[in-house]
Amino acid sequence: MKESVIAFYDDLADDYHLIFHDWNRAISNQGEVLSRLIRSKLADPHKEVTLLDCSCGIGTQAIGLANNGFRVTATDISPAAVDRAKKEAEAFGVAIHFGVADFRSLEKDISGEFDVVLSADNAIPHLLTDEDLYLAARNLYSKMNNEGVLLLTMRNYDELVKDKQSGTVPSVFNEGRRIVFQVWDWAEDFVTYTTNHFMMQEINGEWITKHVKTKYRALMRDELSQVLSAVGFVDIEWHMPPESGYYQPIVTARKKR
Numbered sequence: 509m510k511e512s513v514i515a516f517y518d519d520l521a522d523d524y525h526l527i528f529h530d531w532n533r534a535i536s537n538q539g540e541v542l543s544r545l546i547r548s549k550l551a552d553p554h555k556e557v558t559l560l561d562c563s564c565g566i567g568t569q570a571i572g573l574a575n576n577g578f579r580v581t582a583t584d585i586s587p588a589a590v591d592r593a594k595k596e597a598e599a600f601g602v603a604i605h606f607g608v609a610d611f612r613s614l615e616k617d618i619s620g621e622f623d624v625v626l627s628a629d630n631a632i633p634h635l636l637t638d639e640d641l642y643l644a645a646r647n648l649y650s651k652m653n654n655e656g657v658l659l660l661t662m663r664n665y666d667e668l669v670k671d672k673q674s675g676t677v678p679s680v681f682n683e684g685r686r687i688v689f690q691v692w693d694w695a696e697d698f699v700t701y702t703t704n705h706f707m708m709q710e711i712n713g714e715w716i717t718k719h720v721k722t723k724y725r726a727l728m729r730d731e732l733s734q735v736l737s738a739v740g741f742v743d744i745e746w747h748m749p750p751e752s753g754y755y756q757p758i759v760t761a762r763k764k765r
């Protein structure tokens with residue numbers, strides 16, 4: 509089985525919405541919650557705001573934020589996810605400019621600078637080495653305008669490592685006919701783990717199991733803050749779920765003027 513990040517998300521692109529109880533509702537909830545936080549961070553929240561979602565996947569946040577009035581450019585390393593996101597944006601009737609890009613090479617691959625640069629839902633922890641983290645952070649920085657705000661969201665690894673969590677609790681949808689869960693195989697040092705992602709569905713009376721896997725780094729909040737600070741970000745601030753209303757910790761930061 510291929511384990512690369514691109515293969516993982518290309519394989520999941522057609523089914524990605526099935527990870528959610530109701531993807532349309534997730535688009536609208538996340539759009540509202542992120543929009544509120546972003547506007548609270550902008551010097552002029554009423555102007556038209558340009559936003560780069562650099563790990564858009566099939567478009568959960570990109571579509572939600574376009575629906576909330578942001579001018580969105582959305583990129584991702586997975587061509588299949590971007591293809592699907594384009595179709596979904598069309599179906600939602602929102603204009604989004606799409607591209608395939610690795611967030612480690614945005615400076616070279618994506619033109620322009622943005623008021624907001626976003627990477628949501630644990631994309632950054634796909635980077636396993638410090639070198640890649642610094643490279644990505646420098647590329648994110650290069651895409652921000654001077655008043656710009658960065659937002660990154662990821663799992664709460666500070667807690668997950670403490671608990672040595674071995675996976676996720678199964679989510680049971682569609683009256684028990686769809687079950688989604690992950691099993692995590694940790695490296696001995698608890699710095700990286702392989703996610704085994706399972707989706708089981710009853711289709712025409714038969715149970716079908718889809719299994720894909722990829723590797724993550726259990727990135728601590730302090731580690732990410734240090735990387736952001738080292739490449740020039742300032743006002744680095746963590747927003748935890750009870751405060752933000754978002755389901756993962758979010759870090760916001762600004763470009764030093």
Ligand SMILES: C[S@@+](CC[C@H](N)C(=O)[O-])C[C@H]1O[C@@H](n2cnc3c(N)ncnc32)[C@H](O)[C@@H]1O
Pocket residue numbers: 513514517562563564565566567568569583584585586589609610611612627628629630631634
């Ligand atoms: C868990 S998914 C989240 C997708 C989307 N933000 C959402 O919440 O529906 C993580 C996304 O990060 C993308 N990704 C991972 N590494 C990347 C990289 N180096 N550059 C750009 N995108 C990347 C994956 O292809 C995937 O679409």
